[in-house]
Amino acid sequence: MxxxxxxxxxxxxxxxxxxxxxxxxxxxxxxxxxxxxxxxxxxxxxxxxxxxxxxxxxxxxxxxxxxxxxxxxxxxxxxxxxxxxxxxxxxxxxxxxxxxxxxxxxxxxxxxxxxxxxxxxxxxRDDVAIYNSIPTAEGAVMMAIQNTDITIHGSNCMVLGIGRTGFTLARTLQGLGANVQVGVRREADVARAVQMGWKPFAATDLNAYGVGIDLIFNTIPTMIVTAQIISKLPRQAVIIDLASAPGGTDFRFAEKRGIKALLAPGLPGIVxxxxxxxxxxxxxxxxxxxxxxxxxxxx
Structure with missing residues (x-):
């Protein structure tokens, strides 16, 4: 009390x-x-x-x-x-x-x-962040559905970072039938991704993995989805940036190229x-x- x-x-x-x-x-x-x-x-x-x-x-x-x-x-x-x-x-x-x-x-x-x-x-706190990752993942999926004309099932999805939010999101997308790639920064994360059935790659090598991607979900709060990366994405690709503002995406270049890029921090309080x-x-x-x-x- x-x-x-x-x-x-x-x-x-x-x-x-x-x-x-x-x-x-x-x-x-x-x-x-x-x-x-x-x-x-x-x-x-x-x-x-x-x-x-x-x-x-x-x-x-x-x-x-x-x-x-x-x-x-x-x-x-x-x-x-x-x-x-x-x-x-x-x-x-x-x-x-x-x-x-x-x-x-x-x-x-x-x-x-x-x-x-x-x-x-x-x-x-880990417990709060892990619990919050559930509504965050659901909100991210909601945004993906609202902003694409394809199903999550069968889509090619990329999750950047598999911390507390990225892990829950990757698992949610996998459960919906998406093909999930994850950008990781540690060897332990590579092992975890393989165990979960995701395709891991080094986040620093993102430039080589953007071709054919339908959806990018970023959880890394530093500039990672650069103009160079965006220039190689299909025009129908959608970027959903879940990192704290200002996010990790070059939103200016995405708009210039006609690729939809959405900054979406604080999803638990919204959805x-x-x-x-x-x-x-x-x-x-x-x-x-x-x-x-x-x-x-x-x-």
Missing amino acids: LTGLTIVFLGGDARQVEVINKCVELDAAVRVVGFETLDTPLAGVTLETLTPELLQEADVIVLPVVGCSDQGEIPAPFSKDNLVLKKELFSAIKEGTLVYTGIAKSFLKRMGAEYGFRLIELLE APKTAGIIMAKTLSQSIMEEFHLRGDEE
Whole structure:
């Protein structure tokens, strides 16, 4: 239980609603900013405005999955106002306060180091990333179906990177009857790909493998689908880039050549916000209980 803890939520999308409800269920005192336009009002919470006093009183602060921008802007689709974390707000956070987000950009990390709050990135955890790979793979397949005139079954698909997302996606495509090639960077990944029945190749040799490809799914967050690669793709090929913005594709050249290239980060929150929110809610609540239990032992 989270009895006695004050948890402040700042902005967020439909995923955050599931996290808020979980914290209320666990008896935390929940105060929220940026949810006043929800169709169904949140129960058991206090609606607040963003002030230094609010942040100073928090035991835990929860930011959206994408954190905040390097200008401190917080995504808050259910808010009437723009939410911005300025330095004077960060300075109000007590030292050692737990601040949760999915991923943190450089500005947020710098503020944590400067003001001494504990920044925890949930998407860095293997369990969260693996669970999230399921709606990501489903969303990627949905986009592929919407943007091609062929079936996934029998298509030639390339997955770049077989980390947590790439592995789930390659297996999903294989299950739908696609011919799956995977671009890998480690020898261990070659062995895993062979075991799974995929055709592995070195991602650095991508230039030699683009001919005849119908769909490219990229999960590598560095420029890998270059103009040189794109120039060799069939014009009907579709690129779906799942890496964090700005992705790993030369979108300008793809558009110039008439090849459809789509940047699609954050798919869990788009295609399955309830499932993605339940994943985040379970992990965050467990983490908070663990953190405060450990802190109590030390005292």
